[in-house]
Amino acid sequence: MGNEAIARGALEAGVKVCAAYPGNPSSEIIGSLSSAADALDLHVEWSVNEKVAMEVVAAASFAGLRGLCSMKQNGLNVAADFLLNLNLSGTQAGLVVVVADDPGGISSTNEEDSRIFAKIGDLPLLEPATFQEAKDMTRWAFSLSEDLGLPVMIRSVTRVSHARGNVRLDALPRPATKARFDISRPRLAFPPFPNHKALHQKLERAKSIIERSPYNFYRGPEKPELLLMTSGSGWMYSLEAVMNLGVQDRVGLLKLSATWPLPDTLVLKHLKQAEAILFVEEVDPFLENNVKELFAQHCMDLGLKRFYGKASGTIPSAGEISPEIVSSALQSLLKVSDTKRPEQYAKRAREAAAELVPARALGFCAGCPHRATYWAIKKALTLDGREGFVLGDIGCYGLGMGPSGFFQMKTIHAMGSGAGLAAGFGQLERFGLSQPVLAVCGDSTFYHAAMPALVNARYNGSNFVLLLLDNSATAMTGFQPHPGTGRTATGKEAPVLDLKVICEALGAKVEVTDPFDLAAATDAMLKFLQDKEGVKVLILRRECALVRSKKQKKLYRVEVNQERCLGEMCGCNRLCTRVFKCPGLYWDRATGKAGIDEAICTGCGVCAEICPASAIRKEVA
């Protein structure tokens, strides 16, 4: 896998300290490094957030040890303040920051192109285009970093990080470095002005190194009809599109290993040879705009050009790119058609697939405690009747914005934003806000970012209810451990930072309840909703269904008594399959009764509590 290749590249460079916060599509990097930690004597940790992760790794660099931190695009936002000081203080041993973007936001709340941070921070930015490059460029990045005394950014995307391909491995070194922070060389970002000038000079040096990189190459005629400039995943898509359309003699492919700083000489050389230039890249017109800036600087020598890319609408400006998109662009620019795959075929193939694959909403797993929590929230808010609302956050429970969570969650932004917004809404009663304010926050999210919001709420006197959903895992990203789970990334025992104790220490009113006990959870929420004073924290504690199912068999054996089931009759009208909608339940149209799908049901027993006919039986398994 691309992420495994990146990890291997780091190991081949002799990395010693690795830290990250889980985030798709980057999680497997630290995930796989953690499995090598003991054998290769590395420190690998899941940090509470990406800023801390980067700081942990920077410490290693300052002490002469190579370090790697990885994150998804949002993680770079969190770490940005540190990164944009680290560039000025400089680094010692090689430090590589791997950012795996999620074009199209397939598993993110946003779609964001993280490359801009390299430009803002005057940092070298590499974009591996193949799995071999993922490994080799990561290894090289450490040397480059040490050469320059700067962190080096590697940008990957979903299709590079998560796809698999063959990779030739190289030897693993056994560096014997003793950690030591040279206190005669303080690492200060300040004073910014001279450091910023010095940074620019480093970048110029980086430029000359990158110019000579074997990872840049050109394939095509000397004077192509169309010059296609690309980086990262765009390379393989472009190659495929060009070969499929048979236009190798018309299109020149310029693949860049680094999109910041731009290898000016190389780019200008090829710009001179073409009048039409197409940019293929993921998400923002980063490469496109940087080349246009370069062109503007030298336009008197280059003559008129036509640029195609996101600005011209040739490549969509939002969403993931694909070989089809590149092919469409080439077809329209070169006036050719794809004889190998006619357009009608693609349309018919999509229609045929749609028949086989039903549309599904993003949903909670069978037995997920969040489904029970949102059921209780919906009931409590409906009974309370004051138009109360839930401010959301990031994690599996973020799906509370959809049908699986009964549409209870009304906002979703960044890590910890639920509590942050609540701290704000909780101040608005004096301006006439009469609606109860709630926020949901996961256990991992709490350690990551919600704590300062809670401190703020206490300090500034905000009034809201924080529902802390403790399912004992960082579930959505792959069940990674966190400070509440008692285990580290490498499986060692760790102290448990008890959520209840922390919240009580912050002075909130705290109660703990089990979301599977629907009545108790609803009552606890209703009680807190009536309380107008300050911050209330209700901890809803129940292990993630998938985590539990790996450890033990089902809690209950559940079945629907077909005689007692009222089905569509007045008195039920399919409450379990129409409203509650756990995927472990199915509706049999032929018999007009509900049933349990034993393959999917995880035996949580919550449906037995909601059935109005007491038709669902749960027996201890």
Next chain:
Amino acid sequence: MNRGLKGLESKVLDQGQCAACGACLSLCPYLRSWKGRTVKLHDCDLSEGRCFSFCPRTEVDLDALHRSLFGKGYEDIETGPMRRVVMARALAQEFKKNAQNGGVVSALIDLALEDGVIQAAILTERDAELLPQGRIVKSREEVLSCSGSSYVTGYTLEALNRGPWQDEERIGVVGLPCQVLALARMKASALEKRTPIDRVDLVVGLFCTWALDYRPFTGFLKERFGDKPIQKLDITPPPERLLNVTVGNEFHQIPLDEIRAFIRPSCQVCLDMTSELSDISVGTVEGEEGWNTVIVRTARGEDLLRRAESKGVLETRGYPDDKWAHLKEASILKKQRGLNALNDVQEKYVTLPQRVIDAIMKEVAP
């Protein structure tokens, strides 16, 4: 037109016309009462449902209802079907103590239970916050704990739907006119009932001119008297028009005009002062504090009253003509007010044939 929860919601709940009778509760998971409000928990998409069918405000054809229950249409326009009317009062002291006036309702229910006419009765009790709810009673103690008037409507019939009920239990219900109307709807409903309405052998109806809406009224009391407990509430009969409140051991009087703002909107369109669909109706007697008016309507009602008279549970007297005239007049006035209110609204919560409406409106009030 949707005749399920969607129809109930749009035609009654969203219009603020819920009478809080409780007939739609404990039938399914979609409706609940909460602190005096009827709350829809989830959407139900059935085109037809018992909630709509049992509701006393979903286009109730009173004429058809009377016909199905009594064999004749809405003819006795003054005070409903009547076999006889008497003044009555309980003889045992314990019934008179907490009761309103003659203690007749408590005494009748107690007798019906004792003699096995019924095995259980549904009365209304109030909790410390004055929130009324249905209560299943089987003993004299329990009957007495529910005595006294409230003026705040409660979800009494929810207890009927909820139960639980044993095999051979027969049930009696004491209710306000809207609740008695809902019971009649339940009996007449063409839908599969799956609710114990067929066990109900005795319906004791109460007189009612209007009732108060729990939330606004208790909000007002809280504002006026803080958190002090309300011990007793009653209304001085005319001409005084005062609400008497005993709160925190102090006695206060509030002009009724101040309280009128808290009358339930659904009372405005009510056409029934004397619970015309009951077996036997009980109310006050103008000017006679220790007595009740008792209107017997059906054979069952007659049996019970005779039983009470012969066993010395109740003392009864003939009903004075002048008081009877005043009672009928009050009843007609309420119908006229209700019909006028119905004229002004879009929805037809309760309907009567036009000739009946004309007859009612023609009745002269001095």
